Amino acid sequence: MDTVHxxxxxxxxxPQAWETYTPAEHARWDMLYDRQxxxxxxxxxxxxxxxxxALQLSQxxxxxxxxxxxxxxxxxxxxxxxxPHLVPDAVFFEHLANRRFPAGRFIRGAEQLDYLQEPDVFHxxxxxxxxxxxxxxxxxxxxxxxxxxxxxxxxxxDLLARLYWYTVEFGLIKTPGGLRIFGSGIVSSYAESKxxxxxxxxxxxxxxxxxxxxxxxxxxxxxxxxxxIDSFEALLNETYKDFSLIYRAxxxxxxLNPEEVVPGDTVLTRGTQEYAKRKQEQxx
Ligand code: HBI
Ligand code: FE
Numbered sequence: 001m002d003t004v005h006x007x008x009x010x011x012x013x014x015p016q017a018w019e020t021y022t023p024a025e026h027a028r029w030d031m032l033y034d035r036q037x038x039x040x041x042x043x044x045x046x047x048x049x050x051x052x053x054a055l056q057l058s059q060x061x062x063x064x065x066x067x068x069x070x071x072x073x074x075x076x077x078x079x080x081x082x083x084p085h086l087v088p089d090a091v092f093f094e095h096l097a098n099r100r101f102p103a104g105r106f107i108r109g110a111e112q113l114d115y116l117q118e119p120d121v122f123h124x125x126x127x128x129x130x131x132x133x134x135x136x137x138x139x140x141x142x143x144x145x146x147x148x149x150x151x152x153x154x155x156x157x158d159l160l161a162r163l164y165w166y167t168v169e170f171g172l173i174k175t176p177g178g179l180r181i182f183g184s185g186i187v188s189s190y191a192e193s194k195x196x197x198x199x200x201x202x203x204x205x206x207x208x209x210x211x212x213x214x215x216x217x218x219x220x221x222x223x224x225x226x227x228x229i230d231s232f233e234a235l236l237n238e239t240y241k242d243f244s245l246i247y248r249a250x251x252x253x254x255x256l257n258p259e260e261v262v263p264g265d266t267v268l269t270r271g272t273q274e275y276a277k278r279k280q281e282q283x284x
Contacts, residue, residue: 012091016082016105018064025107026061032113032122033059035190043197044187045173045180047137047232051130062107063125072129076138080129085118089161090152096145101132114191117219127184128168136232137182141168143239156247159213166212167235172196172204172228179204179228179268195222201275202226203259206266209238210246215256224259224276228268 037059041049055071057063069079081095083102095102103124108116116123131137144164151160170183179197181187186196196202203225205211212227229235256262259273 010091011081011095012083012087012102013081014084014105016065018062018066021062021107028107028110028113029062029122030059032188033057033126036126036188036193039190039193040181040187042177043181043193045175045182047134048130048182048187051133054133055130057126057130062121065103068125068129072132075133076135078132078138078141080125089148089157093145093148093152096141097149098145099138099142101128101141103128114189115221123184123188127188131182131184134232136236140232140236140239143236144168147239147243151243151247154244154247156243159247159250160243162213162215162217163209163239165217166215166225166227167207167229170196170217170223170226171207172226173232174228174230182229183226192222195275196226199275200269200272202269202273203261203267203271204228204269205261206230206268207235208264208266209241210250211256211262211265213246213250214253215260216258218258221279222275224271224273225261 037052054075055068057068065080065082069081072078072080076099078099078101080101080103082105084106085104087095087102092102101124104118104120106120107122108120132141144160148157148160151157168183169185171181172179172186173182174180181193181196183196186192199222202223205225205227207227207229215225217223259271259276261267261270
């Protein structure tokens with residue numbers, strides 16, 4: 001992977017200004033960290049837990065990105081940079097293609113400890129960074145960034161965004177001990193870390209690249225379907241395929257709803273969707 005990437009859009013980075021976090025903000029990190037670390041053994045995949053300890057993301061306040069980057073760079077060549085909010089797709093991809101992970105610098109407020117749509121420092125650093133210490137996952141994220149840069153000219157960003165969503169953000173993995181979490185959106189959420197593995201409500205389907213690329217997702221609540229990979233090696237191999245062929249094959253196919261199960265799916269759990277239905281009724 002020896003591509004040359006040039007910066008054209010400005011890179012949207014900001015100083016983390018670690019010194020300016022308040023004691024209350026550090027304490028909020030500690031609380032979130034402590035809660036997840038007690039919940040995740042036996043739920044998060046081994047690679048995530050290994051990354052967590054290798055980087056010593058311990059309960060000592062919001063990590064300083066410079067120190068964190070120094071540790072991560074030694075392991076896989078990745079660094080963590082601060083950004084103010086969601087950055088444009090082209091910028092995001094270019095950072096990933098160059099092994100820079102853009103992380104929010106703000107931390108969620110005390111009133112939204114359980115769900116927020118904008119990625120904050122806890123989601124981005126606790127959720128994403130541990131797996132970047134794993135060499136295979138580190139390659140996958142770079143390959144995703146490179147695929148993203150190529151996809152910009154195909155106008156198929158929605159397909160790629162679904163791949164990211166159902167793997168990096170909300171993926172599950174098969175292990176000899178049972179299903180485990182690797183998606184950052186799950187691993188950084190106390191409630192969804194239970195829901196994704198324990199609830200009868202969501203579907204759990206075996207990952208299939210084309211299937212995933214056709215599937216809409218929701219950003220406002222727990223997922224209605226989780227996709228399960230066999231291994232990070234297998235996932236990485238998928239991302240080296242020529243996506244332009246897949247984009248062409250999917251161009252005239254209808255997208256699938258988040259809760260749908262269709263012929264051809266390999267179903268591990270056929271969800272009741274009880275949770276989603278109940279939420280829907282409460283809204284009426
Ligand atoms: N920006 N900071 C940030 N974090 C993200 O996860 C992110 C982003 N911009 C675009 C984006 N994600 C996604 O839309 C792409 O994966 C498709
Ligand atoms: Fe994320």
